[in-house]
Amino acid sequence: MTAQIERALSLLRAGELVGIPTETVYGLAADAANPQAVAKIFALKGRPADHPVIVHIAGSAQLSDWAQDIPDDAWKLAEVFWPGPLTLILKRKAHVPDAVTGGQNTVGLRAPAHPLTHELLLQFGGGLAAPSANQFGHVSPTTAQHVREEFGAALPLVLDGGPCQVGVESTIVSLVDGRPKLLRPGGISRDVIESLLGYELEHHVKASTAGIRASGLLDSHYAPRTPLWLGARAQLLEIAAEHTAANQRTALLLLGDVTNETNALMPGQYVHYLPADPEAYAQALYATLRHHDQRFDLLLLETPPRTPAWLAVHDRLQRAAIRKY
Incomplete structure (x- = not known):
């Protein structure tokens, strides 16, 4: 285990925040089981309290730690695309903090493919709440330097995993309330998912029509400060x-x-x-x-x-x- 991962584990277990690399964008991570730690994410980002965050886990073996009534299609997607840029929206277990879910009965789960963060998650053992490591609504970061520029000394550690390979956020698929829905296109293409499942996904562009609040669905998001x-x-x-x-x-x-x-x-x-x-x-x-x-x-x-x-x-x-x- 590297000294950087050891320090990250120490901070996360103490309820602090750490910047982490993923294959999509850099995340601002906290212990997902610790509501006080998750609250620090919202405070640092300026993120609305009812906007849910994705829980990052090491792999599908942890799915049932966070979700219940998991449909077969969710297991199938996790088996094929995890670790990778795919987030699954599932029915939450009762112990999952409202701070993570925005008070909804669902939770977003993903297993990132970046080797540094995968090792961190294996060593951590639990889940990490980790939205993009930037001020809410601003352009997402794809290098460690972007994160440092965004937060400076307010963030004690940024794990540097190099430039992100995908560069845009994960695909989000909801598997609750009937037919699976594509909530956000991303690193796994819609046609590849549909080919695996054998049917077309509903696609909801706006959060208001999806019926579920999820990361990155607001009408204004990912925006530079210059028009x-x-x-x-x-x-x-x-x-x-x-x-x-x-x-x-x-x-x-x-x-x-x-x-x-x-x-x-x-x-x-x-x-x-x-x-x-x-x-x-x-x-x-x-x-x-x-x-x-x-x-x-x-x-x-x-x-x-x-x-x-x-x-x-x-x-x-x-x-x-x-x-x-």
Whole structure:
């Protein structure tokens, strides 16, 4: 066991918070069985008290520690996709704290695939409540440095597991109240899940229609502090020209084959190319938004293709942007 994991275990068992890496985004972790520790997550993030957090566990062997009346499809999904970027919403056991569930009769469970956090969970033995390690509603962190920039000395330890490989949050599937529902697209694609289950999932874009509160379903979420607008490239170029003429600094975030290339167009105007591949795009998205945030007056992002492979990216962008063309 490394010294970093030993220190993390000591802090978590003492009711403190630790930043942890996952394959999706970095999480802000606390002992899920300790309501006072979980309350520290909400206080540090500025998160609404009724907004549930996902409990991270080492694997499917712990499912029945937190959930009851677990359907066969849940076991099937856990067997195939865990450890991995899939969260299952299940009926909670009575002992699960309201601080974790937002007072609902359900709990979200996931087994992250990152080896550092997997080892931490094995050694910890219980579950870790761990929403994304950022201020509520802000762009999620995909490196340890992002977490340090977000919280500074207020967070005693961030385990550095390198850049996140998936880059957007987990897929959330509800398996309560009848037919399974896709609540949030993410690191496991909808078609892969449907292929395994043998039927189509209901898909609820808004929390109000899903009937369940879950992480990342609010209309405004994942947002940079600089206004973010979405649109077609031709529209964005016109908007950039207008704003630049008005002495506003604009960043054009365009779809292209050149990753992380940044070129000056004219004073106060920049272009940054994001990958044309949906998986590479997802991995780069949050880091790109964070890099350009508050360096410009306006972020103009080219809308990606509207195909199933881009579903998770579109979900995040629609919640992050304040204007869509």
